[in-house]
Amino acid sequence: MPTYVYKNLETGELYEIKQSMRDDALTQHPETGAAIKRVLSAPGIAFRGSGFYVTDSRPREASEGGSKGSSQGSGSE
Template sequence: MPTYTYKNLKTEEIFEVQQRITEAPLTVHPETGDPIKRLVSRPGIAFKGSGFYVNDSRPARSESSSAD
């Protein structure tokens, strides 16, 4: 289940809530009833290492390999 980050618009508190993707975003704080807003955050995935780019997945071509 994804975790979403919310910001309390009155107190500036930032907190996280686990919700299903199909659920509507919250508009009020679950405990205080203050208005809140869902924040956009970076995804929790990073592609590191070789093999993720076109030039990494193909063998290097040799410019000097021409037929004599």
Template sequence: MPTYQYKNLNTGEVFEVTQRITEAAWTVHPESGEPVKRLISKPGIAFKGSGFYVTDSRPSSSSSEG
């Protein structure tokens, strides 16, 4: 399950909540009842460099079979 960051709009407190993707975003803090907003954050994974294409793992067609 993904972890989402929320910000309390009154106090500025930022906290994390693990929720299902299908759950609606919170609009109030469950304990204090104060308004909260879901923050947009960077993804937890980034693919950089070579090695992530189908052609990278196949041998070249010019290789000789002997």
């Protein structure tokens, strides 16, 4: 169940509330009844570096090894 960040419209205080993705955004705090609004925030995960694309998952040794082998063979003759 995801955690959403809500902001109290009167005080500016931030709340983290767990609710289903299917639920509508809350307009009142469940405990205090204060007016709140859902705040957009950064995602909890960020994919950085290599290895996250289809082309990065292929073994590099096979593609580099073939070209190295042919260049080494022609250089020794």
